[in-house]
Amino acid sequence: MSLQHAICVSLAEQSASGYELTRRFDRSLGFFWSASHQQIYRTLARMEELELVSATVEPGEGAPDRKVYGLTAAGRAELTAWTREPSPPERPRSAFAVKVRGMAHGDAAAVLADIRRQRDQHVTQLAYYERNAAKNYPDPQRLSDEELPVYLVLRGGIRAEQALIDWCDEMLAALDPEGDR
Amino acid sequence: MSLQHAICVSLAEQSASGYELTRRFDRSLGFFWSASHQQIYRTLARMEELELVSATVEPGEGAPDRKVYGLTAAGRAELTAWTREPSPPERPRSAFAVKVRGMAHGDAAAVLADIRRQRDQHVTQLAYYERNAAKNYPDPQRLSDEELPVYLVLRGGIRAEQALIDWCDEMLAALDPEGDR
DNA sequence: CACTTCATGTAACTGGTTACATGATTGT
DNA sequence: ACAATCATGTAACCAGTTACATGAAGTG
Numbered sequence: 001m002s003l004q005h006a007i008c009v010s011l012a013e014q015s016a017s018g019y020e021l022t023r024r025f026d027r028s029l030g031f032f033w034s035a036s037h038q039q040i041y042r043t044l045a046r047m048e049e050l051e052l053v054s055a056t057v058e059p060g061e062g063a064p065d066r067k068v069y070g071l072t073a074a075g076r077a078e079l080t081a082w083t084r085e086p087s088p089p090e091r092p093r094s095a096f097a098v099k100v101r102g103m104a105h106g107d108a109a110a111v112l113a114d115i116r117r118q119r120d121q122h123v124t125q126l127a128y129y130e131r132n133a134a135k136n137y138p139d140p141q142r143l144s145d146e147e148l149p150v151y152l153v154l155r156g157g158i159r160a161e162q163a164l165i166d167w168c169d170e171m172l173a174a175l176d177p178e179g180d181r
Numbered sequence: 182m183s184l185q186h187a188i189c190v191s192l193a194e195q196s197a198s199g200y201e202l203t204r205r206f207d208r209s210l211g212f213f214w215s216a217s218h219q220q221i222y223r224t225l226a227r228m229e230e231l232e233l234v235s236a237t238v239e240p241g242e243g244a245p246d247r248k249v250y251g252l253t254a255a256g257r258a259e260l261t262a263w264t265r266e267p268s269p270p271e272r273p274r275s276a277f278a279v280k281v282r283g284m285a286h287g288d289a290a291a292v293l294a295d296i297r298r299q300r301d302q303h304v305t306q307l308a309y310y311e312r313n314a315a316k317n318y319p320d321p322q323r324l325s326d327e328e329l330p331v332y333l334v335l336r337g338g339i340r341a342e343q344a345l346i347d348w349c350d351e352m353l354a355a356l357d358p359e360g361d362r
Numbered sequence: 363c364a365c366t367t368c369a370t371g372t373a374a375c376t377g378g379t380t381a382c383a384t385g386a387t388t389g390t
Numbered sequence: 391a392c393a394a395t396c397a398t399g400t401a402a403c404c405a406g407t408t409a410c411a412t413g414a415a416g417t418g
Binding site: 198199200203218219223226243245246247248 | 368369370371388
């Protein structure tokens with residue numbers, strides 16, 4: 001039930017419609033907790049019943065109407081209560097790691113190609129994060145209390161992508177010492 | 182539907198009962214794809230229907246009977262076909278990262294404590310992986326085709342844990358520069 | 363005698379994915 | 391004319407979690 005809390009965080013930053021939340025979950029926050037629009041609308045409807053959020057309909061001029069959701073006092077209280085709960089230990093869940101582990105029992109060459117593909121994806125993602133950091137946080141020493149945590153999560157993304165690239169390089173060196181990369 | 186493939190990998194390494202698979206998913210493979218015993222028994226039953234695995238009942242002497250599952254030819258074919266599919270891009274899903282991002286809108290001190298707790302967990306996990314590596318792979322240059330990928334996945338675990346520890350340290354330095362750690 | 367480990371399962375619920383559905387506006 | 395973007399949803403299905411259930415053997 002943690003999409004609810006991810007939505008709380010996003011609405012605490014800024015009120016939004018379901019559509020706008022969907023776009024946020026396609027980038028920024030979504031790189032750490034992804035969600036489809038169906039899931040977001042469903043969860044939003046439940047949160048409205050629980051009175052964690054309230055909607056005001058903005059008639060769209062020319063465009064479709066938007067239901068803009070904001071956190072209620074109960075929603076902010078729920079968010080605070082959640083930040084007080086210790087986070088459960090995180091277990092990564094990686095189909096890619098499982099596939100590498102099983103490569104000797106399948107098509108090893110195909111998995112090698114998959115490692116190169118995976119590496120490329122992490123290079124792309126790292127570049128995206130670094131552009132974002134350079135653009136939005138040119139001076140990380142001077143950030144407000146709201147900005148600093150957002151920047152630090154971005155830093156986590158950068159570190160994770162870099163670690164994954166290094167891991168892919170180690171695998172390629174071990175599995176394909178002659179290969180041209 | 183990827184637990185099926187994780188089970189294929191595990192059974193390709195060695196035939197096992199549901200109980201034995203459950204224990205494997207509590208450690209080794211399970212650090213990269215976790216599953217509960219209920220899920221494993223359910224998936225195993227479905228895989229038996231699909232004839233990807235076949236069971237032979239071993240009467241337990243004194244102990245309960247065990248249904249030992251092995252991969253069928255169809256199961257091995259399915260595993261090979263899966264290794265040929267490109268892995269989908271991986272989106273990490275981290276409630277912890279979401280919580281850090283939202284800390285300014287909740288109880289910041291509690292989240293700081295959570296970062297320290299999270300760091301401790303990663304230190305413990307890293308130590309576990311490193312003992313495992315030292316014990317089972319003292320000479321990584323000389324590994325068989327089956328052992329090398331298993332070792333490389335372990336290396337991925339080590340790199341991931343180290344990156345997470347470094348990230349926690351960066352966050353603690355930025356959020357609590359005076360704090361004693 | 364109570365607790366843990368071995369061993370297998372069912373049932374109910376929650377969360378997430380895929381497919382389907384609609385309709386207006388803007389850009390090529 | 392056609393595709394993309396804005397905007398909101400329903401329905402069916404699949405995967406994962408939590409709770410419940412049973413029973414024997416070994417350990418302190």
